Amino acid sequence: MTQIQQTQAREHPSSTQDVADIIMDAASAGHSLAITGNGTRCGFGNPVTASRAMALGGLDSVDFYDPEDLVIRVGAGLTLDALEAMLAAKGQYLPFEPPRYTGLYGTDGARSTVGGAVATALSGPRRILNGAVRDFVLGVEGVNGQGDIFKAGGRTMKNVTGYDLSKLLTGSCGTLAVLTAVTLKVLPAPRAEVTLIVPAQTLEEDAALFRTIRALPLGVGGLARRVSPSGQCEVLIRIEGTEPGVAGNRAVVEGLLQGREGARVVERTESAALWQDVRELTCLAPRADELVWRVNLPGTAMPAFVAEARRAGCISRFFVDWAGGIVFSTMRGVQPEVDVLRYRKMAEKIGAKAMLLRGPDAIRAQFGAFPPITAGLAALAGRTRAAFDPGGLLNPGRMTVQA
Ligand SMILES: Cc1cc2nc3c(=O)[nH]c(=O)nc-3n(C[C@H](O)[C@H](O)[C@H](O)COP(=O)(O)OP(=O)(O)OC[C@H]3O[C@@H](n4cnc5c(N)ncnc54)[C@H](O)[C@@H]3O)c2cc1C
Numbered sequence: 001m002t003q004i005q006q007t008q009a010r011e012h013p014s015s016t017q018d019v020a021d022i023i024m025d026a027a028s029a030g031h032s033l034a035i036t037g038n039g040t041r042c043g044f045g046n047p048v049t050a051s052r053a054m055a056l057g058g059l060d061s062v063d064f065y066d067p068e069d070l071v072i073r074v075g076a077g078l079t080l081d082a083l084e085a086m087l088a089a090k091g092q093y094l095p096f097e098p099p100r101y102t103g104l105y106g107t108d109g110a111r112s113t114v115g116g117a118v119a120t121a122l123s124g125p126r127r128i129l130n131g132a133v134r135d136f137v138l139g140v141e142g143v144n145g146q147g148d149i150f151k152a153g154g155r156t157m158k159n160v161t162g163y164d165l166s167k168l169l170t171g172s173c174g175t176l177a178v179l180t181a182v183t184l185k186v187l188p189a190p191r192a193e194v195t196l197i198v199p200a201q202t203l204e205e206d207a208a209l210f211r212t213i214r215a216l217p218l219g220v221g222g223l224a225r226r227v228s229p230s231g232q233c234e235v236l237i238r239i240e241g242t243e244p245g246v247a248g249n250r251a252v253v254e255g256l257l258q259g260r261e262g263a264r265v266v267e268r269t270e271s272a273a274l275w276q277d278v279r280e281l282t283c284l285a286p287r288a289d290e291l292v293w294r295v296n297l298p299g300t301a302m303p304a305f306v307a308e309a310r311r312a313g314c315i316s317r318f319f320v321d322w323a324g325g326i327v328f329s330t331m332r333g334v335q336p337e338v339d340v341l342r343y344r345k346m347a348e349k350i351g352a353k354a355m356l357l358r359g360p361d362a363i364r365a366q367f368g369a370f371p372p373i374t375a376g377l378a379a380l381a382g383r384t385r386a387a388f389d390p391g392g393l394l395n396p397g398r399m400t401v402q403a
Helices: 016-029 080-087 112-118 165-169 203-214 243-256 268-278 301-311 338-348 361-367 375-388
Strands: 031-036 052-055 062-066 069-073 138-146 149-153 177-185 192-199 220-227 233-241 263-264 292-294 318-321 326-331 353-358
Touching: 016 031, 016 052, 016 149, 016 177, 052 138, 052 361, 069 080, 069 112, 080 112, 112 177, 138 165, 149 165, 149 177, 165 375, 192 243, 192 268, 203 220, 203 233, 203 243, 203 301, 220 268, 233 243, 233 268, 263 268, 301 326, 301 338, 338 353, 338 361, 353 361
Parallel strands: 031 052
Antiparallel strands: 062 069, 069 177, 138 149, 138 177, 192 233, 192 263, 220 233, 220 318, 292 326, 292 353, 318 326
16 A cells, blocks of 8 residues: 555545545445545644545535634534634634644645644644633534444533543544534634733743743733744743733733843734744744654743753754743754654653654654553553544554554
C-alpha cells in the first residue's frame, strides 16, 4: 500500500449516506481509507497508509444557526473561514480560536474545514480564557468503521446521558469515525480588544507575570512571549471584552507592569493580526528543514524546561503561549535517534507532553508524532478503536505507530 496524498483522493461524498456507502464498500473490498476534509493538515499526526481516500469538503451545509441560543450545526466540510464569516456577521465567534497551521504544512488556510478542526482538537491562544475545542462541541454526527451512521450529543451543554461520544471523537483524528456534521456552541465576540506589548525579561520573571495576571479576572484572552519580526523578545497581553471593561482591566494590568519600561499598546485590527501570527506559529518562522514541536507543560516548569532543552541543543527557536502552558519550538540539524528521544524524555521528566507538530514522514512514522502513552492507555485506546472501527479501516496509522 502507498501513502495517500490529498491529490489522489478518489471519493468525494456529498451526504452522510454517501459516506456510509463508501465505508461499507471499502469494508467489503478490504480497502482502508485515508480521511480528509480538504487535506490542509495531512502533516498533523503520523502519516496515514491507506489504499483509498475520502475527502469530506463536499459536506459543507449549514444545517441550522440559532444566534440567540449561541448554537450552530454545520457539515464537517464547511471551511472555518466560511463559518467564522457567518458568525462575525452576527457579532459572534468560535471561542477556541482554531489555528489552521497551513503555513506550517504549506497548504491553503482558506480551505481548512470545521471537521478537521474538531478531529485534531487544536485550540488557539484564547484557550486560557475560553477553554478548548472539546468544551464547545455539543454534538456530532458521524459514521463508524462499519458504515453505521450515528448521532451523539445535541444542542445544549447538558444533553448527554451515558458516554459523551462528542468529546471522545474530538481529537480522535478520524481514527474512530468519520465526522459528517458538528454542533458547536459559539459566543458573542468581544466588542473591544487591546494588546499590551512589553519587553520580555527572564523566562522566570515572565512566567511569574503570567501567573499574576491569570490569577485575576481581567478578561485576558492571550498571554504569550515571542520574538518580534524586528528581533525583540516581548510579552504579549491581550485584553478583551466591552469598551469600558477593557479600559478598566487595561489599567489594572498596567499597574501590574510597574517597573517594566517600554510598554506599547496596539488596538483592534493590529492586535488581531498580531494574535493571528501567534495562533498560526508565524512568529516561530520555522525553516523547511526544521522539526516543529509543541510541548504542553505546567507553566511553573516552563522556564527550567526551556533552559535545559536549549542547553542540550533540542530547541533552536521557541515561543511560549497559553500563559506558559505551551511551548512551540524548532529543532535543527537533527540526529533523530538522539534528539527526538532526548527531547521527549526531558518533557516526560516533568510530566509534559511533547508532540512533533511537523517533521518528515519518515521521522513521524518511526517515532510517532504524538507523545508516547502508557501500556494501559494504549490498550484502552486500542479497545476503543476496535469498538468503533473493528477492521482498522479509518486513517490507519494516524495516531499509532505501526509495526
Ligand atoms: C493554563 C494552562 C495550564 C496547563 N497546564 C498543564 C500542565 O500542568 N500539565 C500538562 O501536561 N498540560 C498542561 N496544559 C496543557 C493542556 O493540558 C493540554 O492542552 C492537554 O494536555 C492537551 O490534551 P488533549 O487531550 O486536549 O490533546 P490535544 O492537543 O487535543 O491532542 C489531540 C488528541 O490527540 C490524542 N492523543 C494525544 N496523544 C496521543 C497518543 N499518544 N496516542 C493516541 N492519541 C493521542 C488525544 O486523544 C487528543 O484528543 C495546560 C494548558 C493551559 C491552557
